[in-house]
Amino acid sequence: MCRDYLRPTLLIFASIAIGVVGWSGHVLLLPVALGFPVLWSIARTRSVAALVSAGYFLAASRGLPQGVAAFYSSDIWPGLLLWLCASLSFVTVHTALWATSAALRPFRYFLAAVVMAIPPFGITGWAHPVTAAGVLFPGWGWWGLGFMTAGLAGLVTRIWPAVAIAFAGLWLWSAAVWTGPKLPEAWRGVDLELGVSLGREAGLQRQRDMIATVRGATGDGALYVVLPESALGFWTPTVERLWTDLLRDGDATVIAGAAVIDAGGYDNVLVAIDRKGGHILYRERMPVPGSMWQPWRSWFRESGGARADFFANPVVSIGAGRAAPLICYEQLIVWPVLQSMLHDPDFIIAVGNGWWTDGTSIVPIQRAVTTAWAKLFAKSLVTAFNT
Structure with missing residues (x-):
C-alpha cells in the first residue's frame, strides 16, 4: 500500500521543486522547467497528472498570494483564492489532455502547450516551459522555437532520457558562453x-x-x-x-x-x-x-x-x-x-x-x-x- 502512494508523492514533490527552481528569477535556470513534461508523462493516472500539474504551476506562481495582498492592502486570503483560481486553466488543460496511451502523449502535450500559449487559456499561461528556448537555442529564432517544441514533445515519449541528455548538453554549453542581450545604441x-x-x-x-x-x-x-x-x-x-x-x-x-x-x-x-x-x-x-x-x-x-x-x-x-x-x-x-x-x-x-x-x-x-x-x-x- 505504501508503495502505491510513494511514486505519486515523489512525482508531486518533484514537480513542486521544478516550479520553485525553474521560476526563481534566474534566466539560466529556466530549463529546469523542462522537467515538468517528463513528470506529467510518467504519471500513471489522470488524477496524479492533475496533482503534478497543480504542484508545478502553484510553485512557479508562488509569489501571487503575497503580491495580491500587497496590491489590495488586504490579508493573504484574497491572494490565495486568486492563486488557486489562476491555476485552474493550467491544471484543467493538462489533466484533460493527459493520455494513458504512450503513442498519444506527444500529440496531447503539444496540444496542451499550444493551448496554454494562446487565448483564452493563454491569458493565464504563466510558467510555460517553452520559454527555456532562449537559453538552449540563443539566436536560433523561430528554428529554436521549433526545436524546443519538438523537444518538449520528445520529453513525453519513451526516449525522454536521450532528449533530456541532449537538452542538458545544450544547457551547459549555453551557460558556459552566456552573455546578456545588448542594449540598443543611444x-x-x-x-x-x-x-x-x-x-x-x-x-x-x-x-x-x-x-x-x-x-x-x-x-x-x-x-x-x-x-x-x-x-x-x-x-x-x-x-x-x-x-x-x-x-x-x-x-x-x-x-x-x-x-x-x-x-x-x-x-x-x-x-x-x-x-x-x-x-x-x-x-x-x-x-x-x-x-x-x-x-x-x-x-x-x-x-x-x-x-x-x-x-x-x-x-x-x-x-x-x-x-x-x-x-x-x-x-x-x-x-x-x-x-x-x-x-x-x-x-x-x-x-x-x-x-x-x-x-x-x-x-x-x-x-x-x-x-x-x-x-x-x-x-x-x-x-x-x-x-
Missing part, C-alpha cells in the same frame, strides 16, 4: 525605487523629479530614455505640455508608462514625448486579469477596469527602429511576444511597475523571461522597472 532604461507612490503621486514636483532623472540619463549620451510602467500617472494635455516644454532644449525622446482614462475605463499605455510633443505609442494588449482587466463589468453594464487590446499594435515605430513593447503582465505569458516577433522588430522594450511584488520573485522572473525571449530571437533589450 537607448537607456531607468529603474526606479519609488514603491507604491509611482503613478499615484502625480504632483508637479514628482513630474520635475522624473524630468531630472531623464536629464541625468541623457547626460550620458542617450537619445531615447525609457521609464517604467505608470511613471507619468494619468496622461493629460497638462502633463504633455509640461514634459514638452522641459524637453524643448534637447534631442531626447522619452518613452514612459501612463494611463489614459475615459468614461468606459482606462488604457495602460506607453507614451513617447520629445520637444515637438507627445503621443500614445502603445496600448497594453493584456493587462493583469482581475486587478486591471475586468471584462465582467460590461456584463452588468458597469464601467471601469483596463481595456485589453489583445492582438493590436504588436510593434511600434520609434526613431529609425521598430520595437516590440511588453508591459508588465505581458512578459509572463507567451503569445504577446511571439505575435510581436512575427513582425521582426529591432528590439524589445519591457517595462513594469512591481512595487506590489516586494519580497517575491515576480520582477526577477519578468526580467529572466524577457531576457530569454530577446536571446532566442537575437534582439536588443531595454528594460525599466519600478520596485
Whole structure:
C-alpha cells in the first residue's frame, strides 16, 4: 500500500521543486522547467497528472498570494483564492489532455502547450516551459522555437532520457558562453525605487523629479530614455505640455508608462514625448486579469477596469527602429511576444511597475523571461522597472 502512494508523492514533490527552481528569477535556470513534461508523462493516472500539474504551476506562481495582498492592502486570503483560481486553466488543460496511451502523449502535450500559449487559456499561461528556448537555442529564432517544441514533445515519449541528455548538453554549453542581450545604441532604461507612490503621486514636483532623472540619463549620451510602467500617472494635455516644454532644449525622446482614462475605463499605455510633443505609442494588449482587466463589468453594464487590446499594435515605430513593447503582465505569458516577433522588430522594450511584488520573485522572473525571449530571437533589450 505504501508503495502505491510513494511514486505519486515523489512525482508531486518533484514537480513542486521544478516550479520553485525553474521560476526563481534566474534566466539560466529556466530549463529546469523542462522537467515538468517528463513528470506529467510518467504519471500513471489522470488524477496524479492533475496533482503534478497543480504542484508545478502553484510553485512557479508562488509569489501571487503575497503580491495580491500587497496590491489590495488586504490579508493573504484574497491572494490565495486568486492563486488557486489562476491555476485552474493550467491544471484543467493538462489533466484533460493527459493520455494513458504512450503513442498519444506527444500529440496531447503539444496540444496542451499550444493551448496554454494562446487565448483564452493563454491569458493565464504563466510558467510555460517553452520559454527555456532562449537559453538552449540563443539566436536560433523561430528554428529554436521549433526545436524546443519538438523537444518538449520528445520529453513525453519513451526516449525522454536521450532528449533530456541532449537538452542538458545544450544547457551547459549555453551557460558556459552566456552573455546578456545588448542594449540598443543611444537607448537607456531607468529603474526606479519609488514603491507604491509611482503613478499615484502625480504632483508637479514628482513630474520635475522624473524630468531630472531623464536629464541625468541623457547626460550620458542617450537619445531615447525609457521609464517604467505608470511613471507619468494619468496622461493629460497638462502633463504633455509640461514634459514638452522641459524637453524643448534637447534631442531626447522619452518613452514612459501612463494611463489614459475615459468614461468606459482606462488604457495602460506607453507614451513617447520629445520637444515637438507627445503621443500614445502603445496600448497594453493584456493587462493583469482581475486587478486591471475586468471584462465582467460590461456584463452588468458597469464601467471601469483596463481595456485589453489583445492582438493590436504588436510593434511600434520609434526613431529609425521598430520595437516590440511588453508591459508588465505581458512578459509572463507567451503569445504577446511571439505575435510581436512575427513582425521582426529591432528590439524589445519591457517595462513594469512591481512595487506590489516586494519580497517575491515576480520582477526577477519578468526580467529572466524577457531576457530569454530577446536571446532566442537575437534582439536588443531595454528594460525599466519600478520596485
